[in-house]
Amino acid sequence: MDGLYLLPNAEEEIIDSYDEDIIVTNRTGKIIKVTHISGQQYGITSRDLLGQSVYDLEKRGIFSPAITPQVMQQKKKIVVIQTTLDKRKILVTGIPLFNEHNEVEYVLSYSYEVSDLLVIQDYLNELEGEMTKVKEELELLREKTLSVNGIIAESKYMKQVLKTIAKVAPLPVSVVLHGENGVGKSLLAKWIHKQSRWSDGPFIEVNCGTIPEAIFEYELLGGSKPDATKKIGYLQMAQNGTLYLQGIDELSLTAQTILVKALRQQKDHFRMISSTEKSLEELMNQKQLREDLFYLIHVVPITIKPLRERLEDLTEVIQQYFRKFCDKYLVQKELSNDLFHELLHLEWYGNHLEVKNVMERLVVQSEGPIITKDDLPVEYRKQPSQIEGLEIEGRTLQTILDQVEKRVLCSAQRRYKTTTEMAKALGISQPSIVRKMKKYFNE
Known part of the structure; x- marks a missing residue:
């Protein structure tokens, strides 16, 4: 059995060389060594602890439960939470110390008050959250490459969109990307960032629809705690880079007010891109979008048409996803001509997301090497006129x-x-x- 071996003298003593609360008991539960701060957690002096039995202390309610019997029984490191007479919580760790016969001869324990640990844990949790965001940002910045693979521009319309992006990307103007879910707005936002003078900076993507109104300001601007633990807001993270507000049409009027104020103060420090599935003009006319926010972000609007209106692009998208999943699942299959024609005439309201899903289903669910219209999921089969x-x-x-x-x-x-x-x-x-x-x- 692996473990620690210790043969201290049996004399009761107070160890003065430690600033930790350490207690050593023998196999009968008698306390034989303590540090000078031991006992403070329980409201007694360290000298009063010496010679006491942990079983007697437990019966008197000084602490509960005693850790020594648990370590003796299980012969391994044990962690418990003790309750003291005044109902405080103490985190105690017990370690077995073995003799030459591999028997537990002594138990060494050390403890911390849980309230102290909770303060440390809160700090570590917040620090971990900030580090997660930083790691995500660094992942995006690694080798200065953002994942922009997948932009398909076979159609005349998409080629014109890319020309527009090439023209405005280097300029310090706000861009709004408008289009249905799944048309590739986030992909184009990353492409704009990569082609801009802010490409060496971070690309911070914020999903507006997932941030509760109550903490929007906190997430956007950061916290107000001391500098050592201050939360970094999205605006600060985006400094000298790009802030991409995905789904800006989902912000409440209260959140819009906070955003307008923040943008007026800091918008020159980063590139601003936003996206929407709804008409911002119509939202403004319906008083669901602040007029000042509209004019702040709506400098260069770019509309991305759905795939059903870009047959050249849809053709390539279908083929690319089909090849991808054939390679992924190590199969050799083909799409029949009648199925391919049928796919081109589906509505695809989920755009890339939906095409990707259907192509994977066709590859994994079809039986033969040639996939036909009969292999289409039922909900995609053409109904009688x-x-x-x-x-x-x-x-x-x-x-x-x-x-x-x-x-x-x-x-x-x-x-x-x-x-x-x-x-x-x-x-x-x-x-x-x-x-x-x-x-x-x-x-």
């Missing part, structure tokens, strides 16, 4: 057209968040959308 299900007999053309128009509006309402987006998708004006919605849904 709704027009075929319309009742025509005995109905006027206008009635039929109204029914079709209502179905189209229902579908658009499920897919788009605002009437402005619905109008753009359907190719009519926003007031027309409002009138038609009122006609069919406020009857």
